[in-house]
Amino acid sequence: MAHLVMFYGRECPHCKKMLPLMDKLEQETPVRFERLEVWHDEKNADLMRSYREAIAPKCGQQLRVPTFINADTKDAMCGEVEFDKLKDWALQQG
Amino acid sequence: MKKRYWRCYVCNDIHYGVAPPELCPTCKVLNAYVEITAEEARKILGGGPDTAMATEDFRAAIERFTVGNEFEVNPDADKVNLLLTGIFENDKNHGFKFCPCRLRTKDWEEDLKLICPCNFPIHETYKGVKDGECWCGLFVRRK
Numbered sequence: 001m002a003h004l005v006m007f008y009g010r011e012c013p014h015c016k017k018m019l020p021l022m023d024k025l026e027q028e029t030p031v032r033f034e035r036l037e038v039w040h041d042e043k044n045a046d047l048m049r050s051y052r053e054a055i056a057p058k059c060g061q062q063l064r065v066p067t068f069i070n071a072d073t074k075d076a077m078c079g080e081v082e083f084d085k086l087k088d089w090a091l092q093q094g
Numbered sequence: 095m096k097k098r099y100w101r102c103y104v105c106n107d108i109h110y111g112v113a114p115p116e117l118c119p120t121c122k123v124l125n126a127y128v129e130i131t132a133e134e135a136r137k138i139l140g141g142g143p144d145t146a147m148a149t150e151d152f153r154a155a156i157e158r159f160t161v162g163n164e165f166e167v168n169p170d171a172d173k174v175n176l177l178l179t180g181i182f183e184n185d186k187n188h189g190f191k192f193c194p195c196r197l198r199t200k201d202w203e204e205d206l207k208l209i210c211p212c213n214f215p216i217h218e219t220y221k222g223v224k225d226g227e228c229w230c231g232l233f234v235r236r237k
Contacts, residue, residue: 011180011194013173013231038197039184048197060218063197064229 001030002093003071007048009039014080015066021083031090038065051076099135100127108135149178152191156211156232165215165226165233177232181210195230 006022008015022033036044048055048063054074055067067078068086070093077089100114101107105121114127130138147155153167153174160166168174180194191210192198198205207213214220214228220235227234 009194011176011183013176014195039194045197065195
């Protein structure tokens with residue numbers, strides 16, 4: 001299984017909307033996400049910064065949350081998306 | 095072009111920019127600005143009465159900011175309240191009212207762009223978008 005990470009902010013409304021969709025996806029499929037909060041945990045923030053080259057081109061050249069990233073391939077997707085798009089992306093990661 | 099600090103010699107207004115204003119917006123005196131150091135600017139700006147801003151003051155400030163603009167504060171009160179909580183958490187923990195929906199890079203110039211309100215009208219989530227909004231959704235295009 002791919003190592004999938006979701007970087008999120010505790011007070012980010014887009015992230016708040018995505019978290020239940022991820023719960024649903026994990027119930028329906030073998031997909032699993034590591035959820036890492038970045039505004040209140042500097043270690044998580046530094047980890048997200050370390051992926052900047054992979055994330056920025058997909059996120060308006062910025063480090064936006066929510067960001068979903070395959071820690072192995074560095075494939076990234078960011079923003080509030082529909083459940084099906086999240087599911088398609090996650091399943092494509094293998 | 096590097097931005098510098100300027101002080102009005104009449105009323106002590108502080109300006110941060112590549113050049114000083116010709117006309118002081120406060121005292122209306124022409125050619126009144128002289129360059130000062132960042133440290134001097136900090137002393138002047140920090141030496142006045144308590145400058146801490148309460149959440150409700152900031153809410154009122156951004157409401158006034160939108161008057162006359164093509165955007166408004168999001169009518170979704172729950173979303174706005176969550177964002178304001180994040181903005182003030184970031185102010186307390188990281189020194190500025192950073193957007194809760196992006197992460198600071200630790201590059202000074204880059205991170206200045208994350209202070210709310212940011213220059214969202216140039217962002218792809220707003221520019222040319224019918225129902226455009228800033229990345230976090232605090233500001234939305236007026237209907």
